[in-house]
Amino acid sequence: MNVRKLPILWILLGLLIAGFTTLVLAGQIPWFSKQPPLEFLYNMDLTFKAIPQSGNTFFADRKSLRDPVAGTIARGAQPYALGMGDIDAAETENVDPNLPMTEFVMARGQNRFNVFCAACHNYDAKSLSKLVKRGSWPGIPDLTREQTAALSNARIFHIISAGQNLMPSYADKISVTDRWAIIRYLRTLQGVVGTASNPSAVTTQAQ
């Protein structure tokens, strides 16, 4: 063998081992790739079945989740019947279930408020969230102001469910009970007790 080639061979081998060792020890991201990962058993890994929200070549429009027949209501779903403008109907239609003031209800309300409302209205409901500041959106109301605090629970439920002005409906994202829990939590941020509905319509008072 050629003596002069030996060191190069050993150096290459050493580098190779060092590289592998580094990869193993680091366990971090060694590279970014746009190539899909190798599937060694792709017959099993990728069976031909409908997976939620995945494309499926079986259908012409590639939707594996088929559009339901018009008017279908999902199991357990409680669609909100009123439109954005039906303010008067909202006061009588939305009957406050009077959730108990338990720790769970408050925590659940806080959780849902922080997830869905805080993006714009901020964690303290004063509506100066990072999103609002950055976009400098006008007219997102401070929920702790007097006008909002004076709204009845039924009316706030209506706003969450049907939307108001820029705000879209959140009926598809927040379950009915969660919406009432949010209102419970919002009342603590506002520091008021709140009325269940317009006094003329329903007499039950929130706790």
Added chain:
Amino acid sequence: MFSRRFDMGVKVGGAVVGAVAAIVFLVGYFGVRNSVADVGYRPDQPVPFSHKLHTGELQIQCQYCHAGVEASAHSPVPTTQTCMNCHTAVKAESPKLKVVRDSYESGQPIEWARIHKVPDYVHFNHSRHIRAQIDCKSCHGPIEEMGVVSQFKPLTMGWCLDCHRNPEALIVGARPISGVFTGKLHAVKDLLDSSYIFTPIAAQVGKSTPITVPQFGSYDTDIPPLTVAGIPHPKKAGIGPENCSTCHY
């Protein structure tokens, strides 16, 4: 034809090359693959959506878009409607959002490139992990720092079992990080909030059927007095995380 010496060289050389190739393959497949395989997969998406902007800077909580992850096995990719909640008003004319607007008008969903994928014979359930208070970041990494999302953990069975066999080293006490549970991003303080979840499925409200043990509370039953130290160990809670049929069914 060839000299005996050359013939021998070819045979020995071939054997050596074959052996080295086999070792490299074995080490690579069983050693390296487990920790780095699939990690770093960062495909191009149809819309240049930045999690860094939306989650990191604007502090929109994960579940605002991935709504339903706490109740469903599949973590939903947001509908185009969710994008349009804001983008009817914000950057409504941006050329980057043309795909989103077209999808909104036509009703044809956006075909996002899927990054995190376990084989089809594995049934991973997001809601179980969310309710067991496993943070999103435990598996998905620092999403709020990713301009373009890439896979952060290998999602191999060995990696799953690392945690399922030894949860106290990796989870218990380490949660939560990003505030899936408080709804507040990155709020490490006030860990007590993390015990305040769940039984969020509408069908459960009023029935209080426990899906996971322990039950963290429902609209019917209040939260049991828990402290962070008192969060039950998954194994003691009878979750059976090493049973084959937990995932392969």
